[in-house]
Amino acid sequence: MAHLRQQAxxxxxxxAQGVDGLGWAAxxxxxxxxxxxxxxxxxxxxxxxxxxxxxxxxxGLHQVILLDALPAAEMNVSLxxxxxxxxxxxxxxxxxxxxxxxxxxxxxMLGLRPRLSILGLVTNPAAACDPADWxxxxxxxxxxxxxxxxxxxxxxPD
Numbered sequence: 649m650a651h652l653r654q655q656a657x658x659x660x661x662x663x664a665q666g667v668d669g670l671g672w673a674a675x676x677x678x679x680x681x682x683x684x685x686x687x688x689x690x691x692x693x694x695x696x697x698x699x700x701x702x703x704x705x706x707x708g709l710h711q712v713i714l715l716d717a718l719p720a721a722e723m724n725v726s727l728x729x730x731x732x733x734x735x736x737x738x739x740x741x742x743x744x745x746x747x748x749x750x751x752x753x754x755x756x757m758l759g760l761r762p763r764l765s766i767l768g769l770v771t772n773p774a775a776a777c778d779p780a781d782w783x784x785x786x787x788x789x790x791x792x793x794x795x796x797x798x799x800x801x802x803x804x805p806d
Contacts, residue, residue, distance in 0.1 A: 654710035656798060657692040657762075659702050661716040661748070666777070670717040670769045671696075673779035677787050678715075678794055687795040699751035706755060709762040713794060714748065717777075718768025726786040727793050728768040765797050 660675030662668040672695050682688045692709065696702045699714075706712060718728060732752050752764060769790070771777040783790070 655690065655692065655708055656711040656713070657694060657705060657709045658688075658713045658794065659694045659696050659705070659715065661696050661699055661702070661714055663697060667717050667719075667771050667779070670771065670777065670779045670782060671715045673783060674715045674769055674790060677783045678791060681787065681791050682795065685795060687798040691798075699748045700754070703751065703755055703758065703760065706760045706762055711798070712762040712764050713797060714764070714766045715769060716748065716766070718770050719773035720768070720770045726770050726782075726789055728770055729793075729797075730766040730768045732764060732766070767793060767797075 658675060658678065660671040660673075662671035664672065675693060675695060678688075679693050692705065694702065694705050702712075702714070718730070720728070732749070748766060755761070767790075769782065769786075771782065
C-alpha cells in the first residue's frame with residue numbers, strides 16, 4: 649500500500665531590489681529548472697516579502713525550505729545550509745523586519761513545526777550581486793542542494 653506524500657514548501661524570501669531579490673529569483677529558477685522532477689512533485693512554491701509572510705502558508709507542511717540571500721565575507725562557498733541554532737546565536741540576520749529567527753520562534757509558539765531547512769544564498773556584501781548572474785554561476789548547485797534535501801526528507805513507499 650502506497651503512503652500519501654507529506655507536503656513540502658519552498659519559500660523565496662526577499663524583495664525585487666538588488667541582492668535582496670536573490671531569494672525570489674532562486675525560487676523562480678528552481679520552479680522552472682526542476683519542473684517535472686520527482687523531488688518537487690506536489691511542492692508548494694511561495695514568494696515572501698518578509699519571513700513573517702510565510703507563516704500562513706506553513707500550515708499542513710511537513711517540510712519547509714527557505715531561500716534567502718546571505719551576505720558573507722567568506723566566499724569559498726555559494727550555498728550554505730543554516731541551522732535555527734546558528735540563527736539564534738547570530739541574532740537577527742534579516743533586513744526584513746521580523747527576521748527568520750523570530751519567525752521560526754513565532755511559528756513554534758503557534759504550533760507550526762515543519763522540518764525547517766534554511767539555505768543561505770551566499771553573496772559578497774562588498775560587491776554588487778545581480779541575481780541572474782548569481783544563478784548563472786550557481787543555479788545547478790542550488791538545484792542539486794534543494795532536490796537532495798527534499799529527497800532525503802521524503803519517506804519511500806511502504
